[in-house]
Amino acid sequence: MLRYSLRRFLGAIPTLFILIAVAFFMIRLAPGGPFDSERALLPEIEANLRVAYHLDEPLYRQFARYLGNLARADFGPSFQYRDFTVTELIMTGFPVSLRLGASAMLLAFVLGVTAGSIAALRQNSAVDYGVMSASMTGISIPNFVMAPILILIFAVYLGWLPAGGLGGGSLRNMILPVISLALPQVAYISRLTRGSMIEVLRSPFIRTAKAQGLPTHKILVRHALKPALLPVVSYLGPATAAVITGSVVIEQIFGIPGLGRFFVQGALNRDYTLVMGVVVFYGAIIIVFNFLVDVAYAWLDPKVKYA
Amino acid sequence: MSAETAQLQTQDVPGRSLWVDAWRMLRSNRAAVISAIVIGGMSVLVIVGPWFSPYSYDFTDWSNLSIGPSAQTGHIFGTDTLGRDLFVRTLYGGRISLMVGVVATIVSLTIGISYGATAGYLGGRLDHIMMRIVDILYALPFMFLVILLMVFFGRNILLIFVAIGAINWLDMARIVRGQTLSLKHKEFVEAAVAQGVGTFAILRRHIVPNLLGVVVVYVTLTIPQVILVESFLSFLGLGVQEPMTSWGALVKDGAEELESAPWLLIFPAAFLATALFCFNFLGDGLRDALDPKDR
Numbered sequence: 291m292l293r294y295s296l297r298r299f300l301g302a303i304p305t306l307f308i309l310i311a312v313a314f315f316m317i318r319l320a321p322g323g324p325f326d327s328e329r330a331l332l333p334e335i336e337a338n339l340r341v342a343y344h345l346d347e348p349l350y351r352q353f354a355r356y357l358g359n360l361a362r363a364d365f366g367p368s369f370q371y372r373d374f375t376v377t378e379l380i381m382t383g384f385p386v387s388l389r390l391g392a393s394a395m396l397l398a399f400v401l402g403v404t405a406g407s408i409a410a411l412r413q414n415s416a417v418d419y420g421v422m423s424a425s426m427t428g429i430s431i432p433n434f435v436m437a438p439i440l441i442l443i444f445a446v447y448l449g450w451l452p453a454g455g456l457g458g459g460s461l462r463n464m465i466l467p468v469i470s471l472a473l474p475q476v477a478y479i480s481r482l483t484r485g486s487m488i489e490v491l492r493s494p495f496i497r498t499a500k501a502q503g504l505p506t507h508k509i510l511v512r513h514a515l516k517p518a519l520l521p522v523v524s525y526l527g528p529a530t531a532a533v534i535t536g537s538v539v540i541e542q543i544f545g546i547p548g549l550g551r552f553f554v555q556g557a558l559n560r561d562y563t564l565v566m567g568v569v570v571f572y573g574a575i576i577i578v579f580n581f582l583v584d585v586a587y588a589w590l591d592p593k594v595k596y597a
Numbered sequence: 598m599s600a601e602t603a604q605l606q607t608q609d610v611p612g613r614s615l616w617v618d619a620w621r622m623l624r625s626n627r628a629a630v631i632s633a634i635v636i637g638g639m640s641v642l643v644i645v646g647p648w649f650s651p652y653s654y655d656f657t658d659w660s661n662l663s664i665g666p667s668a669q670t671g672h673i674f675g676t677d678t679l680g681r682d683l684f685v686r687t688l689y690g691g692r693i694s695l696m697v698g699v700v701a702t703i704v705s706l707t708i709g710i711s712y713g714a715t716a717g718y719l720g721g722r723l724d725h726i727m728m729r730i731v732d733i734l735y736a737l738p739f740m741f742l743v744i745l746l747m748v749f750f751g752r753n754i755l756l757i758f759v760a761i762g763a764i765n766w767l768d769m770a771r772i773v774r775g776q777t778l779s780l781k782h783k784e785f786v787e788a789a790v791a792q793g794v795g796t797f798a799i800l801r802r803h804i805v806p807n808l809l810g811v812v813v814v815y816v817t818l819t820i821p822q823v824i825l826v827e828s829f830l831s832f833l834g835l836g837v838q839e840p841m842t843s844w845g846a847l848v849k850d851g852a853e854e855l856e857s858a859p860w861l862l863i864f865p866a867a868f869l870a871t872a873l874f875c876f877n878f879l880g881d882g883l884r885d886a887l888d889p890k891d892r
Contacts, residue, residue, distance in 0.1 A: 301732070301733075302736065304733050305733050305734075305736040305737060308733060308734075308737065309737055309738070309742075312742060313742070313745060316742075316745055316746065316749055317749065319749070426874070426877065426878070427874070429877060430821075430870055430873040430874035430877055431866075431870045431873070432825055432828060432829070432869070432870075432873070434828070434829065434832045434845075434848065434849075434852075435848055435866045435869060435870060437852075438848070438851065438852035438855055438862050438866075439862070439866065441855060442855055442859055442862065446855065446856050446859075531738055531740075534738075535738075535740045535741070535829075538833070539829065539832055539833065542833070543852060553744075554833055554834075557744060557747075557748045557833065557835065558834060562748075562749070565744075565745060565748055566745070568741075569738070569741040569742070569744075569745055572738060572741060573737070573738045573741060576736075576738045577736055577738075580736050
């Protein structure tokens with residue numbers, strides 16, 4: 291187990307390295323630089339600035355320096371917000387995004403597994419077809435379309451919930467963003483759960499449990515759920531990536547001051563260091579999460595040999 | 598279509614090929630058939646429709662700024678805040694969205710098939726290295742890299758095609774490699790090798806044509822993914838540039854005028870969702886039809 295985890299971990303390192311390298315060299319190739327402004331700087335001043343920011347060194351030295359700074363969680367200064375470092379900006383935005391994303395993941399998991407299990411138990415019934423059509427719809431409507439429609443219905447027409455803002459982090463303000471972020475994932479997870487649950491319910495050990503007279507809910511919870519959840523667990527990696535990407539637009543739509551909003555604003559203002567910092571930060575989270583999911587999968591699935 | 602169908606039905610008496618079987622399975626799947634018809638109709642509407650409209654996508658109708666859908670003014674979907682006809686803009690957006698879907702899918706297809714078929718057919722250490730590279734790339738958060746690309750190098754429709762195509766080839770490469778591995782020990786390939794046919798010719802003439810089944814399924818499932826990515830970029834303001842538009846860009850504009858002009862959101866969103874819905878259903882239907890395990 292430990293060896294398997296270690297091997298997986300070593301596999302994640304090149305991915306992270308490539309991500310950082312691609313981001314780093316892309317920013318160096320991009321037209322424009324940190325000291326471009328309407329008023330041209332004196333050549334001497336610009337030369338001094340370049341020395342101060344180590345831009346005069348050869349590229350590989352700069353890259354090594356950037357890696358070293360990253361290791362100390364230093365993403366460099368922001369171009370746009372001159373008084374803040376990128377690290378500071380990430381630290382103000384991330385808690386908000388984390389709350390949004392974690393709530394959406396939790397909702398997607400609970401709702402998806404429940405709906406999928408019910409559909410599997412009543413295969414080919416009206417309930418099953420209902421859940422499956424709803425899930426196909428959920429997959430086909432992207433969250434940036436779903437969010438404005440939800441706002442239109444629940445905030446503009448019905449007036450039940452606020453259309454945006456953080457509202458001091460109140461629950462009412464989180465409902466619509468969390469739902470729009472979670473819905474596509476609910477749809478995927480319920481489809482996955484239904485498929486694997488149907489397969490598990492047909493297997494001999496479930497028949498044995500039934501023959502021994504165990505009630506259905508006990509069979510489901512004690513015996514069927516764990517093996518049926520395996521594909522769902524392995525989907526949690528891509529789901530995290532999708533939720534993180536989705537939160538970028540959801541935060542934009544609802545005006546939530548999270549990391550995603552910094553990212554979009556940074557992209558539009560060409561705040562290169564900020565955009566790159568967010569990409570590396572989020573990329574690292576996704577890669578680490580994929581690694582954790584792999585390990586959890588190996589731990590759950592008796593068939594995976596972690597030699 | 599009926600003549601074709603009749604022809605197929607008379608042919609299937611002696612031996613039924615995979616394609617004939619698949620065609621029958623697909624036709625019996627009502628959701629897939631309807632989806633195919635809707636996609637076909639939508640494509641025709643998007644291509645032909647703008648020619649029959651009196652308005653162009655960037656024409657400003659000053660006397661009808663931001664009005665709702667009405668037949669009297671001739672703006673059947675209404676106009677946006679700049680007085681541009683939403684119906685024509687939705688169709689033009691559809692052109693871009695569908696075109697991005699098709700072209701980027703072809704890009705990813707070309708890369709994926711050549712990479713996967715090469716790795717699978719040549720095998721050995723090269724295969725191992727090539728697949729390790731795919732594994733590593735697989736874990737990269739490509740969406741963010743595409744955004745970086747668009748931010749740093751500007752909004753360029755060619756770049757969109759290539760960037761989106763470059764994300765999506767990994768799945769294709771894996772699937773094609775697996776299929777190739779099982780194909781390369783078949784007798785007809787051995788016969789070709791025995792006759793001294795070159796490696797590249799075998800790949801082109803014998804391996805790739807036999808991959809068509811999986812490829813067709815994969816294409817119908819990739820197109821909606823690609824359309825989604827493009828809409829996502831456009832929604833962030835990183836896609837096509839004004840006054841040109843795409844469904845994603847229209848949804849973004851609509852979301853901004855939500856309270857005063859909801860039709861600006863509803864029509865493009867309906868087109869986008871319908872297209873994605875139909876492609877997904879058609880892809881599911883094709884997978885069922887072409888999957889030999891399912892008979």
